[in-house]
Amino acid sequence: MKTLIKNGTIINANESKKANILIQDDKIISITTDEPSADIVIDANGKLVMPGLIDIHVHFRDPGFEYKDDIITGSQTAVAGGVTACCPMANTNPVNDNATITRDMIEKAKKRGLIDLMPIGAITKGMKGGGITEMGEMSEAGCVAFSDDGLPVSSSDVMRAALEYSAFHGSFIINHSQDCSLCRNGHMNEGLMSMKLGIKGMPREQEEIMISRDMLLAKLTGGHIHIAHVSSAWSLKLIETAKKEGINITCEVCPHHFTFDESELENYDTNYKMSPPLRTKADVEAMRDGLKNGVIDIICTDHAPHHNDEKQREFDKAPFGILGLQTLIPLTLNLVRDGVISLNKMVELTSLNPAKLLKLNDRGVIAEGYLADITIVDPDFEYLYDEKLNKSKSQNSPLLGKKLKGAAIKTIKSGRLVYDFPNVVA
Known part of the structure; x- marks a missing residue:
């Protein structure tokens, strides 16, 4: 199974660049400006692509x-x-x-x-x-x-x-x-x-x-x-x-x-x-x-x-x-x-x-060969952090019910999409 994240801006600790990320199974296999074929394509245009x-x-x-x-x-x-x-x-x-x-x-x-x-x-x-x-x-x-x-x-x-x-x-x-x-x-x-x-x-x-x-x-x-x-x-x-x-x-x-x-x-x-x-x-x-x-x-x-x-x-x-x-x-x-x-x-x-x-040598960076733990962030997205969005059983946050700016709109763990922000297209 191959997944392509395209058009996003990759943010690593040492650099930022616009490039496409090709994932196969649980690993990143290519960082490229080309657009290789993939089973799943995620368009991250205008978004930040960060390590999980x-x-x-x-x-x-x-x-x-x-x-x-x-x-x-x-x-x-x-x-x-x-x-x-x-x-x-x-x-x-x-x-x-x-x-x-x-x-x-x-x-x-x-x-x-x-x-x-x-x-x-x-x-x-x-x-x-x-x-x-x-x-x-x-x-x-x-x-x-x-x-x-x-x-x-x-x-x-x-x-x-x-x-x-x-x-x-x-x-x-x-x-x-x-x-x-x-x-x-x-x-x-x-x-x-x-x-x-x-x-x-x-x-x-x-x-x-x-x-x-x-x-x-x-x-x-x-x-x-x-x-x-x-x-x-x-x-x-x-x-x-x-x-x-x-x-x-x-x-x-x-x-x-x-x-x-x-x-x-x-x-x-x-x-x-x-x-x-x-x-x-x-x-x-x-x-x-x-x-x-x-x-x-x-x-x-x-x-x-x-x-x-x-x-x-x-x-x-x-x-x-x-x-x-x-x-x-x-x-x-x-x-x-x-x-x-x-x-x-x-x-x-x-x-x-x-x-x-934690001595985790396979993550913390978006690069070829690293584990495909990736967070796609929209820094300008404004939304209400309410009980529907809150995934915890508890509600003890003073920010609950307030408008926030910036969110993880997609989270990928080991190459698999594990979270998709409701009603947001990326």
Whole structure:
């Protein structure tokens, strides 16, 4: 089976060019200005043709919390956002802390056949902060990294062991950077806004202190620490210092942290409640600067579905978390429109760098011989992001019901069309 994508503008991290893409089965076999014959022809005239996005930080809630989302609906949500590979975190029930659960998750995704699912295994057994999991067995089963995300690893000794063991197995650690002794049962960023709203706050130092510890432990062990969902300007200063010193450290940022600030909480909308919390306008600008100057390596979503009955409660009782997969492209394109990053940089942050981090040598680039994971994007398409478009079981996004600009109009996974935006011709 051959598929031809014609007339589109190919966007790679290092170049942009107008050319046709010929796919045979699951591989790209030709990039050409000719128009070879094919069984299926997709006209991408006026559209951007990007490598499939890779989201290294999602929560699919499966097993255990399938009423929020599951691997099937999570996969459907991913491809609707142009994402062809996802790394779900381990805070499931039971926790993904052994090879059996890892294999079951991967097998369920394979049966659906929409995305590559590459689980993040737990660092500690039961995510209780104590004994280290069997990282070797879990790596062999398919875990690509280890994290107790949702909870920090508070013990420095345990984190040291985690960095050493993961490095031995050719993997890395993702920590939820939070000094819990400073949380004080907070629900938003601590500052003037939290005082104004009468909501208990969490100081940004809870994030910065943990990043400081982890970068020093990475320096001690030589292990690779990846900092999840950076939100503080000072966090980026610390990470930049660590990189300059040659410490093996990378980091990610989520669209909500480079788009929204704490002022969004003035109406007590729990859809803006997340961890780490939305911070100040200055922190938002720091995230955008970090993307522009290269301190931040990856954009991911921290897609965290919650049922309406949980989110539509008093602010202090609602859980942290926001949907993100279907809003990743429009919010990131806003950075391009604002001149913060280029389209090429967008591909680097959402596809190439995640592929490098996960050692996926067959994707992240549109080129001959690479896996045909492709997202066709219309950057100017305006639409209402509503319940009909939303593929998640949950609805906890402040953008739901609002007009967005830019979308994945077709998603191709391993040469097969897995998503087609309703009523859009490409």
